Amino acid sequence: MKWPGIKKKLRWWGYLANEAYNAPFRSTVARAKREQDDLFMLLIFSEMMGVPNPVAYYTLELQPIMLERFHEWHTRMGMEHSPLDGFRCC
Amino acid sequence: MDRLFERRIIFVGGKGGVGKTTTAGALGLMAAKAGRTTLLVSTDPAHSLGDVFDMPIGNEETPLGPNLTGLEIDPEAEAESHVATVKMSMKSLVAPKMYAEIDRQLELARHSPGTMEAALLERMADLMADAKSRFDLLIFDTAPSGHTIRLLALPELMAAWTDGMLGYQDRSRKLGELLDMFGKQHSKEDEFGMIGGSKDEPDTSRDGRIKDILLTRRRKFHRARELLTDKTITAFLLVLNAERLPILESKKTLDLLSKFDVPVAGMIVNRLLPRDADGDFLKERRRQEDEYRAEIDQTFAKLQRVYLHLLPHDVHGVDTLRKLGEAIVEQLGVQ
Numbered sequence: 441m442k443w444p445g446i447k448k449k450l451r452w453w454g455y456l457a458n459e460a461y462n463a464p465f466r467s468t469v470a471r472a473k474r475e476q477d478d479l480f481m482l483l484i485f486s487e488m489m490g491v492p493n494p495v496a497y498y499t500l501e502l503q504p505i506m507l508e509r510f511h512e513w514h515t516r517m518g519m520e521h522s523p524l525d526g527f528r529c530c
Numbered sequence: 531m532d533r534l535f536e537r538r539i540i541f542v543g544g545k546g547g548v549g550k551t552t553t554a555g556a557l558g559l560m561a562a563k564a565g566r567t568t569l570l571v572s573t574d575p576a577h578s579l580g581d582v583f584d585m586p587i588g589n590e591e592t593p594l595g596p597n598l599t600g601l602e603i604d605p606e607a608e609a610e611s612h613v614a615t616v617k618m619s620m621k622s623l624v625a626p627k628m629y630a631e632i633d634r635q636l637e638l639a640r641h642s643p644g645t646m647e648a649a650l651l652e653r654m655a656d657l658m659a660d661a662k663s664r665f666d667l668l669i670f671d672t673a674p675s676g677h678t679i680r681l682l683a684l685p686e687l688m689a690a691w692t693d694g695m696l697g698y699q700d701r702s703r704k705l706g707e708l709l710d711m712f713g714k715q716h717s718k719e720d721e722f723g724m725i726g727g728s729k730d731e732p733d734t735s736r737d738g739r740i741k742d743i744l745l746t747r748r749r750k751f752h753r754a755r756e757l758l759t760d761k762t763i764t765a766f767l768l769v770l771n772a773e774r775l776p777i778l779e780s781k782k783t784l785d786l787l788s789k790f791d792v793p794v795a796g797m798i799v800n801r802l803l804p805r806d807a808d809g810d811f812l813k814e815r816r817r818q819e820d821e822y823r824a825e826i827d828q829t830f831a832k833l834q835r836v837y838l839h840l841l842p843h844d845v846h847g848v849d850t851l852r853k854l855g856e857a858i859v860e861q862l863g864v865q
Contacts, residue, residue, distance in 0.1 A: 466712040473705035480698040487642070495684075495691045497648030498747050500613070500639055504620040505739055529624065 481509050488524050534795060534862060535561045537765045539658060539668045539757060541792075544769035545779045546674040549800040549838075552845045553769050554671035555582045556855035559848065562597035563855075566666040570600045571657060573650055574673040577602040584847045595848065599665070608649035613640045647677075651684050655754040679786045682758060685751035686790075692748040699741055761793035768833075769798045772822040781829060796834040798858065799826060804839045836861040 482489070484506050487496045511529045514522055522529050534540070542554040551572065558570040569591065572579035579602055580587035583594055589604040613636050620632050639645065654670070661668050672678040757763050766787055770776040780797070787794050802823070803816045826835070836858055845854060 462712045466709060469705055469708045469712065473702050473709060476698055476702040476705060480695065480702065483695065483698070487639075493691075494644070495648070495688050496639070496642065497609070497612070497645050498652075498688065499695075500616050500636075501619070502740060502743055504616060504623055505736055505743075507620065507623050509736075529628070 477509065478513055481506050481513060485510065485524070534765060535564050535566050535667060537667070537763060537795075538662065539670070539764045540795075541670045541672055541678070541764065541766045542769060543672045543678045543766060543783065544674070545776045548769045548771050548776050549798075549845075550769050551578050551582050551671050552851065552854060553767070553798055553800065553858070554669050555579065556845075556851045556858055557767075558598055558600075558669050559595070559852050560855040560859045561667050561669070562595060563852075565597065567597045567664070568599070568667045568669060569657070569661055569665040570594065570598065570669050570671065571654075572600075572602045572671045573654060573677075574671065575605060575646065575650075579671060582845065582851065603650055603653050605646040605650040605653070608653050609640055609645050612649060612652070613637075647680065648684075652750075655685070655750050658754050658757050659750065679783065679790075682787070682790045682792060685755040685758075688751045689748055689755075692744045695744055696741065696748075699737060699744070703737060759791040759793070764793060765795035766792050767796055767798060768794060769800055770826070771801050772799055772819045772826060774822065777822060777826060777829070784830070794833060796836065796862065797826075797830055798836045798838065799823070800838045801840045802837055834862070 483493070484499055484502050487493045493499065507529055510522070514529075517523075540557065542550050542557065544550050551574075554570060554572075558568050561568045570579065572587070577587070579600055583600065585592075585594070587594075587600040587602045589602060589607055592600050594600045617632060617636050620636070621629055624632065657668060768780050768783060770780045784794060803812060803819055807816070838854065838857060841850070841854075843850070845851060
């Protein structure tokens with residue numbers, strides 16, 4: 441086997457070893473981040489879900505920014521269309 | 531209280547119908563006369579400042595005389611323009627067929643309870659922050675007490691909420707950083723359906739925008755609260771009549787104001803019966819009034835008090851207001 445080939449193989453094994461170690465952590469952390477993001481988004485839309493938000497007026501301007509994330513959330517949750525009557529994104 | 535007009539913000543508050551607007555108007559005239567450029571702001575949704583000055587004012591700054599400008603905040607117009615801005619930015623993000631949906635949704639938000647109040651508070655905070663460059667003194671003629679107190683409490687509520695929200699944002703950002711450390715650069719992962727793909731890329735700018743909006747709000751209300759509780763800047767004047775209900779309400783207001791650390795500068799006891807009013811009926815009323823006056827003197831002993839007598843005619847127009855103002859200024863010892 442030529443040296444460049446060995447190098448390539450080694451890099452591949454290195455990558456796999458690295459991933460074997462990292463991947464479980466990564467998915468755990470990613471899930472935690474996603475849960476945090478979902479919570480944040482739901483707080484922005486809380487008023488629409490019947491949870492009183494004392495500062496709804498001021499968070500109104502955050503809604504456009506969260507629109508995309510909201511869409512991503514309800515499709516991920518297995519709902520094809522927005523579950524909120526008063527709020528449809530698709 | 532001889533430096534009352536050297537303050538930057540004066541709030542005139544009290545129960546409905548005790549004479550807040552006339553007091554605020556009279557003080558405004560006196561401050562203007564003392565050479566302070568003054569903005570007189572009415573926050574009561576049922577405005578009567580224009581009626582007291584006998585000229586239309588409305589939601590625009592209107593000159594009322596030398597050094598004196600009037601403004602009647604229209605919370606409905608404020609809310610409308612706020613919602614319109616949100617609508618615009620939302621429409622730039624969705625397909626045109628959703629426009630009707632967005633209109634409907636935001637129309638509901640505009641009419642939800644608390645919206646008017648929030649819009650009003652927002653405008654007041656803006657005025658407190660930037661009127662400094664144009665006016666020496668801001669006089670707020672507030673809506674009846676309860677309303678004022680809520681306006682004072684809201685900044686704290688808002689700050690608590692934004693702090694909480696920023697906390698969530700921050701945690702999410704930290705987790706995102708951690709994610710990067712675990713080698714998110716291998717975007718290959720996405721093809722295998724693993725979580726934490728490169729889809730989050732535009733998020734950095736979005737998180738930045740969310741943080742900006744939240745921080746701008748928080749800063750604004752923090753600043754408003756700082757100004758409100760600084761006794762070199764703000765003075766709260768309570769107006770009341772020598773009657774049972776206004777006294778009871780003033781007590782409650784005073785307790786709340788001290789809870790929120792708002793400096794109360796004094797009290798204006800308005801519409802006392804003149805000594806020379808005759809008749810048995812008035813004599814009886816005056817006897818009762820004397821009792822209440824004694825109660826006021828005892829309960830509010832720590833506050834400077836101004837006594838104003840009931841006038842034979844309604845306070846209406848600049849001339850009567852000026853007379854009233856002179857009486858207040860004389861008793862307060864303001865130059």
